[in-house]
Amino acid sequence: VFFHNALPFVGFGFLDNAIMIAAGTQIELSIGVVLGISTMAAAALGNLVSDLAGLGLAGYVEALASRLGLSIPDLTPKQADMWQTRLSAHLGKAIGVTIGCILGMFPLLFFGDEEEKLEEKN
Template sequence: MLSSCVRGPWRCPPGLTRLSPGRFMGTHGGTDPKERLNSPKRAKEFIYRLQPADRACLLQELREFESMAAAQGQQEPPPLTPAQIRLILLHNGIPFVGFGFLDNAIMIAAGTQIELSIGVTLGISTMAAAALGNLVSDLAGLGLAGYVEALASRLGMQGPDLTPKQADMWQTRLSAHLGKAIGVFIGCVLGMFPLFLISEDDDEDEKKKKKSHPKS
């Protein structure tokens, strides 16, 4: 899902920044709120987290969205074309390839180093080292998520031109979630490449050296 003011194909006006994702990477929490904004309290909490330029951008896009919806009235929305569905899949999937890749790659690399260093010294289990590696991956995601979004935006992949009613169709939402799932899956698989660089025999030798020379 490329950065956008709202969940749709409309862009922010020139000169205004887009909403930063603020998400963890990979399969961790995303930009979508865990609870729907169906109460004034939740809506206020969401608005207070935005920057002034983001609020201005969001307000303008909401006004355009509502005016388009009012103009359409009770018209039946046209069905999504195969080209629109493909764009929705790509638009939502490409950034999540990057998130999944970085999430898995950092977690594996950090977890391995933690197990060979802190793990041997403190005698923690492999699962505990993996949990610490996941912690490092999450912390890295706080700083790298914005760069992934910026890189995805530079690819020029824009969402399809949808009407407000089309944006609310279940086919649109399903395609968006499917695109994210496919993107995360591909990214996580690609992010397993550190496993090819790690030899189990080398790990065992390193652990033995650490245990025999704990102060080194």
């Protein structure tokens, strides 16, 4: 139950964070410069782009998890309703999205120079 819930959320967290960072940075360096919006406003717009992409990509992440052999646990209705099962599912989702978000920070490795150049101009 834990892994069934964790694996798709690793993918979702990865895509969410990577898209948010990339989109927020590009918004800050393009629209942000023209309109004079703050870094936080650019980050919020990047989050909007990421959330919209997440709506469309969620089904693909789950389909990929199924293709990787992640099968639905065979639980009886009584087992599925147990507090231990619900706790395991919630922990799997929380830990999965945490790992995915940490892995999804990889675009930060590529954007350091552009932000330093932008600060030097100001």
